[in-house]
Amino acid sequence: MSGDVGLIVGSGLTALAPRIVTSESVATPYGTPSSRVLTVEIADRRLACIARHGTDSTIPPHAVNYRANVRALHDAGVRRLIGVNLVGAIEAGFEPGTLAIPDQLIDYTAGRESSFGEGDDLETRHVDFTEPFDPILRGAIAGAAVACGHSIRRGVYGVTQGPRLETAAEVDRLERDGCTMVGMTAMPEAVLARELGIDYALLAVAVNHAAGRSPGAAPIHAEIERSVTDGMARVAELLEALLPQLLRDAV
Numbered sequence: 001m002s003g004d005v006g007l008i009v010g011s012g013l014t015a016l017a018p019r020i021v022t023s024e025s026v027a028t029p030y031g032t033p034s035s036r037v038l039t040v041e042i043a044d045r046r047l048a049c050i051a052r053h054g055t056d057s058t059i060p061p062h063a064v065n066y067r068a069n070v071r072a073l074h075d076a077g078v079r080r081l082i083g084v085n086l087v088g089a090i091e092a093g094f095e096p097g098t099l100a101i102p103d104q105l106i107d108y109t110a111g112r113e114s115s116f117g118e119g120d121d122l123e124t125r126h127v128d129f130t131e132p133f134d135p136i137l138r139g140a141i142a143g144a145a146v147a148c149g150h151s152i153r154r155g156v157y158g159v160t161q162g163p164r165l166e167t168a169a170e171v172d173r174l175e176r177d178g179c180t181m182v183g184m185t186a187m188p189e190a191v192l193a194r195e196l197g198i199d200y201a202l203l204a205v206a207v208n209h210a211a212g213r214s215p216g217a218a219p220i221h222a223e224i225e226r227s228v229t230d231g232m233a234r235v236a237e238l239l240e241a242l243l244p245q246l247l248r249d250a251v
């Protein structure tokens, strides 16, 4: 039995190498999720997990069926959801390989299915999204990072449409808007979780300086290749510390 905690992991699920206990093919009213719903075991705790880009990483950010992913996890009993995703670092001094827990987001995506559209009253139709990430879950992730000795950035996650990376001028604009980091998958995942009453927080891994921000003008893909393994190793360590706290009574 898994508890009420779930994971959606982007590129890098294989780096986490969780033990897969069960794997279930599910359907939702919104279509098929990106992967089977996996029950994975981390730190002797079982939790439901979906690979956001598919287990073979073939689904690009703009083509992910976010509604099916979130609904499938909800149907599996998930009420606290941690999204793991890779981001580009915008803020000065934010180095690839560093972990981040965004506390706000700005949505620059377009044309994604971003609501379950089932709300027949004011509150569910216009969900309160003042705080897009659950503060208790964010605090728990931050506590686990401290316990592991990992430094953690906070800040604003700018969600771009992709799949292309940004231009340098777009990154300048994101910074003027107050974004600390940029990625492509926090939305509509975060708001869909909110619509279903799931507490949601993100654990982001900076894998490159955002476009135009590398001090040595390193090519972005070279930076990503260099830092993704270390970054995901930090995520794995953090989850090992976090899950026993979140799932105290579960096995």
Ligand code: HPA
Pocket: 086, 087, 088, 089, 160, 165, 166, 182, 183, 184, 207, 208, 209, 210, 211
């Ligand atoms: N931009 C958008 N998404 C990303 C980046 C980036 O630089 N790096 C990893 N995901």
